[in-house]
Amino acid sequence: MQDALLDWYATNGRDLPWRHTRDPYAILVSEVMLQQTQVERVIPRWLAWLERWPTAAALAAASPGDVIRAWQGLGYNRRALNLHRAARAIADHGWPDDLTELPGVGAYTAAAVQSFAHGEAVLPVDTNVRRIQERTGRAFGPECGQALMDLGATVCLARVPRCGVCPLAGGCPSRGRRYEPLRKQSRFEGSFRQRRAALLRLVAEEPAPLAALDREAVDALVRDGLVEFDGDVVRLPA
Numbered sequence: 001m002q003d004a005l006l007d008w009y010a011t012n013g014r015d016l017p018w019r020h021t022r023d024p025y026a027i028l029v030s031e032v033m034l035q036q037t038q039v040e041r042v043i044p045r046w047l048a049w050l051e052r053w054p055t056a057a058a059l060a061a062a063s064p065g066d067v068i069r070a071w072q073g074l075g076y077n078r079r080a081l082n083l084h085r086a087a088r089a090i091a092d093h094g095w096p097d098d099l100t101e102l103p104g105v106g107a108y109t110a111a112a113v114q115s116f117a118h119g120e121a122v123l124p125v126d127t128n129v130r131r132i133q134e135r136t137g138r139a140f141g142p143e144c145g146q147a148l149m150d151l152g153a154t155v156c157l158a159r160v161p162r163c164g165v166c167p168l169a170g171g172c173p174s175r176g177r178r179y180e181p182l183r184k185q186s187r188f189e190g191s192f193r194q195r196r197a198a199l200l201r202l203v204a205e206e207p208a209p210l211a212a213l214d215r216e217a218v219d220a221l222v223r224d225g226l227v228e229f230d231g232d233v234v235r236l237p238a
């Protein structure tokens, strides 16, 4: 199964820009962006980010406001603040042995950096990888990380897997099955998340008087450290 997977990956693997580097900072940025944003949207933003802030030290020297502004459109803006805090921790103290000590870095992201940057023998298990492990009932070695991710993203899809073109079909007990959607994504339109995003976009353009703003959304953004008060004016963190 593993050989079939790696053969498939050699000709069908996605050519993603962060796969051409072993720089842990660049890989960390890609993994944080990919946590909740689609690959196609991440690619141009990752390239622009690395051009602007090519090292953890460069990002650490930026203001939180600039970082939040540069993150606009990727969604889930707290990731930007955490990435910034992580860069500051790295710039001040170097990379910790346990990467989950960095803000916003969980077990998966830590394993991805260990594997893709340092070549350590760990298999980063994201939703795609876990799905294939469960469906095939197989354990895959650490060298299979990117191949499993690509198979999960393009062939072993969540609801209707494309078993007809799958390199693992010969030994997969789940071949031909269909699956119910796990959960419906909550609607963005009309949600509080949308109100927060709209307010942050507004304040990112220029500071605005509190009286003119959606107070509930302001309070939520203040709690997350994404905006702050300057007297009666709301602005990005200085």
Ligand code: SF4
Residues within 6 Å of the ligand: 132, 135, 136, 155, 156, 157, 161, 162, 163, 166, 167, 168, 169, 170, 172, 173, 174, 175, 176, 177
């Ligand atoms: S045969 Fe189907 S269910 Fe099994 S790993 Fe391949 S795509 Fe997924």
